[in-house]
Amino acid sequence: MQKYSFRYFKEKIAESILLLSSLFTSIAVIFIIIFLFKEGYGLFNEKPIEKGYNLSIHPSNKLNNLTAKQIKLIFDRNVTNWKDLGGDDRKINLLTIEKMTDIYTKKELGEGFEYLSLKINEYVIKDSGVVAFFAEQFLDANFKGKKVLIDDNKIKDFITDKEWYPTASPAAQFGTLSLIMGTLWVSLGAILFALPFGLSAAIFLAEVSNPKLRNILKPLIELLAGIPSVVYGFFGLVVIVPFIQQLFNLPVGETALAGSLVLGIMALPTIITISEDALRTTPQSLKEASLALGATRWQTILKVTIPYSISGITAAVMLGMGRAIGETMAVLMVTGNAAVIPTSFLQPIRTIPATIAAELGEAPAGGIHFKALFALGIILFLITLIINLTVEFIKISKKSPRL
Amino acid sequence: MRIMNTKNSSKLLILLMVLTSIGCGSKKQQESLKIKGSDTCLPLTQKAAENYMKKNKEASIMVTGGGSGVGLAALLDGTTDVAMASRKMKMDEILQLKKTGNSEYKEITIANDAIAVIVNPSNKISKLTREQIEDIYTGKIDNWKDLGGDDIKIIAYSRESSSGTYEFFKEHVLNKKNFGPSMLLMPATGAIVQSVSQTEGAIGYVGVAYIENSIKALLISYDNGQSYIEPTIENAKSKLYPISRPLYYYYLTKSESLVKPFVDYLLSEEGQKIVVSEGYVPVK
Numbered sequence: 001m002q003k004y005s006f007r008y009f010k011e012k013i014a015e016s017i018l019l020l021s022s023l024f025t026s027i028a029v030i031f032i033i034i035f036l037f038k039e040g041y042g043l044f045n046e047k048p049i050e051k052g053y054n055l056s057i058h059p060s061n062k063l064n065n066l067t068a069k070q071i072k073l074i075f076d077r078n079v080t081n082w083k084d085l086g087g088d089d090r091k092i093n094l095l096t097i098e099k100m101t102d103i104y105t106k107k108e109l110g111e112g113f114e115y116l117s118l119k120i121n122e123y124v125i126k127d128s129g130v131v132a133f134f135a136e137q138f139l140d141a142n143f144k145g146k147k148v149l150i151d152d153n154k155i156k157d158f159i160t161d162k163e164w165y166p167t168a169s170p171a172a173q174f175g176t177l178s179l180i181m182g183t184l185w186v187s188l189g190a191i192l193f194a195l196p197f198g199l200s201a202a203i204f205l206a207e208v209s210n211p212k213l214r215n216i217l218k219p220l221i222e223l224l225a226g227i228p229s230v231v232y233g234f235f236g237l238v239v240i241v242p243f244i245q246q247l248f249n250l251p252v253g254e255t256a257l258a259g260s261l262v263l264g265i266m267a268l269p270t271i272i273t274i275s276e277d278a279l280r281t282t283p284q285s286l287k288e289a290s291l292a293l294g295a296t297r298w299q300t301i302l303k304v305t306i307p308y309s310i311s312g313i314t315a316a317v318m319l320g321m322g323r324a325i326g327e328t329m330a331v332l333m334v335t336g337n338a339a340v341i342p343t344s345f346l347q348p349i350r351t352i353p354a355t356i357a358a359e360l361g362e363a364p365a366g367g368i369h370f371k372a373l374f375a376l377g378i379i380l381f382l383i384t385l386i387i388n389l390t391v392e393f394i395k396i397s398k399k400s401p402r403l
Numbered sequence: 404m405r406i407m408n409t410k411n412s413s414k415l416l417i418l419l420m421v422l423t424s425i426g427c428g429s430k431k432q433q434e435s436l437k438i439k440g441s442d443t444c445l446p447l448t449q450k451a452a453e454n455y456m457k458k459n460k461e462a463s464i465m466v467t468g469g470g471s472g473v474g475l476a477a478l479l480d481g482t483t484d485v486a487m488a489s490r491k492m493k494m495d496e497i498l499q500l501k502k503t504g505n506s507e508y509k510e511i512t513i514a515n516d517a518i519a520v521i522v523n524p525s526n527k528i529s530k531l532t533r534e535q536i537e538d539i540y541t542g543k544i545d546n547w548k549d550l551g552g553d554d555i556k557i558i559a560y561s562r563e564s565s566s567g568t569y570e571f572f573k574e575h576v577l578n579k580k581n582f583g584p585s586m587l588l589m590p591a592t593g594a595i596v597q598s599v600s601q602t603e604g605a606i607g608y609v610g611v612a613y614i615e616n617s618i619k620a621l622l623i624s625y626d627n628g629q630s631y632i633e634p635t636i637e638n639a640k641s642k643l644y645p646i647s648r649p650l651y652y653y654y655l656t657k658s659e660s661l662v663k664p665f666v667d668y669l670l671s672e673e674g675q676k677i678v679v680s681e682g683y684v685p686v687k
Contacts, residue, residue, distance in 0.1 A: 050493065050494060050495055051494070051495050051498060052495060052497075052498045053494060072581060075579065075580075075581075076541070076580045076581050077580065135494050162584075163584065165564070165581055167564045167569070167570065168581050237594065237597060237598070238597065241598075241601070242601050245601070245602070251555070251556040251558055251603075251604050252558045252587065252602055252604075252605075253601070253602065254587055254598065332590045333590065336587040336588075337563070337587060337588040337589065338584065338585050338586055338588065339584060339588075340585055348585075348587050350588070357590075358563040358588070358590050359563060359564060361469050361470030361472060362470040362471055362473070362563075362566060362567070364475065364493055364495050364496050364499075365472065365473075365476035365479070366499065367493075367495050
């Protein structure tokens with residue numbers, strides 16, 4: 001009796017450890033999601049201009065607010081007259097702190113630049129076409145210029161704009177459409193490549209191959225999953241990229257196709273292992289019944305084994321796709337990372353994970369760029385969520401015709 | 404399926420436990436000097452720290468990379484003593500530092516980094532003016548024939564937008580204009596060298612330390628083509644070569660006593676020799 005209660009106690013402990021670890025995982029996941037949304041959503045409460053800076057124009061200028069896009073046009077000197085932006089016919093004159101030291105002598109600005117704010121004020125009033133960008137610490141107490149109003153970043157612009165210039169000064173451009181399209185594009189390519197390959201390999205391993213060959217092939221394929229993704233990336237850059245460049249006679253080999261191929265190879269072990277396991281769960285009795293009815297092995301595979309294990313195969317594809325969409329390093333190295341909307345597989349693209357991986361390290365923590373990268377993380381999270389839900393939906397609707 | 408979930412979660416638990424134990428472990432070494440930040444400064448600082456620790460047995464220096472932004476963020480929340488940066492501290496970061504109450508900081512230039520513009524060795528072009536490079540990188544010119552070369556499309560490689568090198572190039576070569584949208588952004592300097600060496604119409608920019616036989620460094624003119632300067636360490640040291648940037652150390656004045664000996668070592672003759680041997684341009 002005592003022995004029994006001790007065992008009972010032990011089992012209870014084991015049970016609670018299992019419960020704790022699953023609770024811990026759920027809490028960690030929820031915590032990360034909350035963190036992601038909190039940081040990311042902060043972007044939409046801020047302006048696209050760096051904190052502590054001031055963008056001002058001459059008081060007589062008709063314009064009151066400028067968009068981030070217009071500011072970029074002005075500072076890239078692609079627009080040089082205010083009338084192009086709906087203002088008066090005046091030439092635009094850019095004023096930055098560095099320019100001040102060219103215009104005024106050191107003596108005029110003072111030893112420790114103590115007259116700098118005074119001189120900025122003087123210059124801004126003098127020139128009717130001026131647009132001045134300077135730190136707020138140089139804002140004179142009776143500054144006469146008109147501070148330009150800039151709208152907060154909007155969710156709609158974030159999703160529908162094409163230009164991704166997160167470090168552009170004075171106003172950053174956070175348009176993610178080309179990044180979203182790039183991510184979907186390269187993942188689609190990866191699945192188109194990996195699905196037929198992976199499924200064929202899984203069917204071969206589960207149904208056709210003899211056990212000896214299978215015992216060699218399966219560990220070999222599973223080994224693929226253990227290789228670090230940077231190695232895949234470098235392999236892609238040195239082997240696949242030049243190969244694609246020569247094959248299609250392209251000016252540049254870093255393309256969406258290269259990314260898709262590398263991702264496809266990376267997703268293969270996941271797809272093969274899981275769908276093979278699913279195929280092997282088909283009860284022997286079902287297969288024997290099919291064969292007994294006179295069906296060939298092929299017919300049995302197509303009509304019995306695959307339909308029976310379809311939910312496992314869908315899960316395999318989903319997990320493979322998940323790996324492809326979230327993969328960073330490999331894609332970062334082979335896709336060229338040019339933020340343009342893809343129109344073919346033979347051009348450079350930029351994905352969301354690559355963007356986050358490449359930029360997060362250098363973005364000032366807590367700044368708008370930092371927040372924009374977390375907002376990108378939200379988009380990636382939502383894409384994956386949608387895929388998962390779709391797969392769940394497919395699984396449910398596929399259940400009824402199942403044997 | 405349920406069994407698999409618990410299996411995975413216990414794996415995660417173990418991983419987290421390992422991570423936290425690593426975190427606790429590093430806290431114990433409080434005497435050591437922590438340096439963090441720009442990957443450009445990383446090899447140089449590592450080498451200098453190694454030599455310094457060989458000379459001073461009791462000293463302990465931990466050097467980690469991650470990027471200029473990471474280093475400066477760590478300086479702000481006090482997890483590092485020195486932040487390495489390949490760019491100046493931004494206004495945003497200075498304001499955040501002010502909020503912490505310890506706003507007194509020092510900025511030390513430890514070395515200079517000269518940036519070379521490189522092309523594929525098969526390219527006929529061997530020199531460009533700053534204005535021509537600006538037109539290439541803003542997307543105004545997209546074929547080498549417009550610059551007197553063969554009829555090949557220009558493929559412009561750049562570093563990632565968050566890299567200090569990118570900012571520097573934009574400011575000093577592109578006259579502060581933004582890069583064109585079709586630039587290929589590469590995550591590392593090594594990747595640019597690799598891509599330029601295997602792409603016929605490529606152009607890229609890297610530190611002079613990375614110049615090798617598989618790529619060709621261009622002569623650069625900053626005076627509308629009157630004189631072209633070769634990107635060498637000597638030319639950068641004599642300020643003849645125009646595309647050169649300072650590399651910084653940032654630290655809080657209150658930790659001066661901890662930081663100063665190492666910084667002094669790096670700025671000494673011996674330290675600056677390491678700077679040269681790592682392919683950077685010495686300050687003095």
